[in-house]
Amino acid sequence: MQVRALPPTTVARLPGYLRSLGGLASEGVLTTSSEQLAELVGASPAQLRKDLSYLGAGGRRGVGYEVDHLRKQIAQALGMTEERRFVIIGIGNLGHALATYTGFSDRGFVLVGLFDADPEVIGTTVGGHAVQDVAHLEDVVTAADASIAVVATPASVAQATTDRLVAAGVTGVLNFAARTVRVPDGVDVREVDLGSELQILGFHARQRAGAPAAPVESVEPVPDPTA
């Protein structure tokens, strides 16, 4: 046996590892260490070794990891050995950018359909794909056997759209709509709310401005003046 159960946190870090390994490979590096790779991805060497050990990564003690082998190993764990087809629903500003984003195809994902509900948008070509009427969503998802969908619709229709996608056989949803969507067990959702990301940064900016909240990691251990 090789792989048992990967903690979700480990899975979430694997793409980053793979990215950095790709960088090393393109520089002609053949072997790396947990310390070097950790530095590149911004993690601790111990965490990296623990993560890789779940994969049965096959590092050599005293030597390190073979870059190429490690890449294959992670790619396999992430299911990149098979082709994954995906669709994008909602071709507004964000959907448009996502449709032309090279980061998806770079990683082996194949875009098989763009959909929108706006007659003005339907029929236009974006990134080499004609935008189709969202009414035909199920047909395409089924015919192309798409397992992943990117939802970039207005918040008001995000849930209904997701329900349709799931009914059509999609098992993974990347949701950019400003609304949390519910899915049945066995289906996976990742919520990406760009506004929330800024707000989280805003929280920390507030801390720095001297607001009464979370402990600010001061460089020097200042003695508590209230003590």
Add this chain to the structure above:
Amino acid sequence: MQVRALPPTTVARLPGYLRSLGGLASEGVLTTSSEQLAELVGASPAQLRKDLSYLGAGGRRGVGYEVDHLRKQIAQALGMTEERRFVIIGIGNLGHALATYTGFSDRGFVLVGLFDADPEVIGTTVGGHAVQDVAHLEDVVTAADASIAVVATPASVAQATTDRLVAAGVTGVLNFAARTVRVPDGVDVREVDLGSELQILGFHARQRAGAPAAPVESVEPVPDPTA
């Protein structure tokens, strides 16, 4: 005293709570319960109460939370009582979409500058803002007192751009570039890698296809056949 220290996980959930509360408010709902709100955001009631208790949320036992008061409380915790100015660097497909994305201004963030290095892009107008030469980055960040930056540059210049931003006084960076950026203590980064998000979904898709890895949550508690 009111607020002490918010766990990072709690901070990350607050924007979602705020979003759902906004929905309730627009429906004219005056009071809510941890159970109702938890259902909306997809969390457990206990977690919600715990999170809100860190804020000194002021729910009434036997009654619930006053929607309007709670919104103010969370908004304050997130530093939304002050205006936050931000800039976007890299006006490619993604940067373009981000510049016209309404989710930022909806939440009180004020865009004060767009930057790019491409002469073809510099001078064009996107979302009512003229794209400026990235050479002038520091001037604008300083003059407008921008505390947050959105990095949507090619990976190759993401680190250098971030360094410049930090030197100019930015304390929060939202990084979309396909490379992890390093920042000094006291500066906050959030990495959003869209390709990674799909890959994480790809992992789970692979599980479902019957791959030898993580435990699939089966609907029925199947007895272990190896026992």
Add this chain to the structure above:
DNA sequence: TCATGTGAACTCCTTCACAGCT
């Protein structure tokens, strides 16, 4: 000698369950 692999300690987060107000 060197860097991995890994049990164990530790820290953090979540869930539980009920006391405490309204």
Add this chain to the structure above:
DNA sequence: AGCTGTGAAGGAGTTCACATGA
């Protein structure tokens, strides 16, 4: 009676530190 607030229990993830093997 009802729902929050919260110690305490439980679970998960991270870090430590060293045995292990090249």
